[in-house]
Amino acid sequence: MxxxxxxxxxxxxxxxxxxxALGGQAVAGxxxxxxxxxxxxxxxxxxxxxxxxxxxxxxxxxNWQSEFLQFFLFIAATVxxxxxxxxxxxxxxxxxxxxxxxxxxxxxxxxDAPSWAKAGGWRTALYGNxxxxxxxxxxxxxxxxxxxxxxxxxxxxxxxxGLPSPTWVEYVLSADFWDRTLQNWQSEFLxxxxxxxxxxxxxxxxxxxxxxxxxxxxxxxxxSE
Amino acid sequence: MHSDQASHAAERGPAVIFWLWxxxxxxxxxxxxxxxxxxx
Numbered sequence: 537m538x539x540x541x542x543x544x545x546x547x548x549x550x551x552x553x554x555x556x557a558l559g560g561q562a563v564a565g566x567x568x569x570x571x572x573x574x575x576x577x578x579x580x581x582x583x584x585x586x587x588x589x590x591x592x593x594x595x596x597x598x599n600w601q602s603e604f605l606q607f608f609l610f611i612a613a614t615v616x617x618x619x620x621x622x623x624x625x626x627x628x629x630x631x632x633x634x635x636x637x638x639x640x641x642x643x644x645x646x647x648d649a650p651s652w653a654k655a656g657g658w659r660t661a662l663y664g665n666x667x668x669x670x671x672x673x674x675x676x677x678x679x680x681x682x683x684x685x686x687x688x689x690x691x692x693x694x695x696x697x698g699l700p701s702p703t704w705v706e707y708v709l710s711a712d713f714w715d716r717t718l719q720n721w722q723s724e725f726l727x728x729x730x731x732x733x734x735x736x737x738x739x740x741x742x743x744x745x746x747x748x749x750x751x752x753x754x755x756x757x758x759x760s761e
Numbered sequence: 762m763h764s765d766q767a768s769h770a771a772e773r774g775p776a777v778i779f780w781l782w783x784x785x786x787x788x789x790x791x792x793x794x795x796x797x798x799x800x801x
């Protein structure tokens with residue numbers, strides 16, 4: 537049991553943080569919603585009803601979509617673009633999908649390789665892009681949820697002011713939708729950019745996200761292996 | 762726990778973690794999609 541916890545500690549640590557933060561967001565969001573309703577002379581529903589409401593869903597989904605977009609773009613961009621000196625990057629000259637031999641697929645796959653890496657054809661092609669496909673699917677789904685939830689919330693606010701509710705297309709073209717979307721995107725792109733750039737010259741001893749401390753600045757972690 | 766059982770459990774760990782995260786992510790997305798669709 538202790539060995540299992542230790543060997544999976546990184547995922548479990550972030551799972552616990554995720555659940556605590558989501559729970560905290562639910563409670564804080566509920567009290568914010570209750571204050572807003574109180575100002576309009578209405579009484580709030582209970583916490584469970586709030587968690588299953590479009591108001592909470594849209595706040596969760598707008599952050600999810602930007603995180604999955606961040607990783608989708610990071611995975612895709614690091615195939616074709618490099619940053620000399622960054623441990624997040626392949627070394628210059630290795631841009632592209634690389635050869636079957638270097639990716640150890642098809643006839644070049646070792647005996648203990650995943651079965652779809654050995655299979656060849658569409659299965660190897662699909663498996664070879666599966667990480668990008670899953671991140672992209674999660675991005676598209678969460679952005680769709682944000683847009684649908686946002687349409688409902690915008691409709692509720694319009695109704696409070698006696699205005700007609702927007703359609704989904706009207707909401708997707710609205711300033712509110714793009715304000716919510718782009719304020720999340722800009723922070724994700726900033727974070728990824730700083731990670732790539734800072735890691736050229738800065739180190740964290742012992743972290744898998746850093747080059748070893750004594751590695752020269754121009755050398756990436758991939759090159760030093 | 763027997764050492765073979767402990768080793769077997771340790772090997773299953775990453776698979777359990779993978780399915781746990783996949784279920785949490787896409788299960789959460791499916792739940793959110795249902796909530797907004799029924800509210801439309």
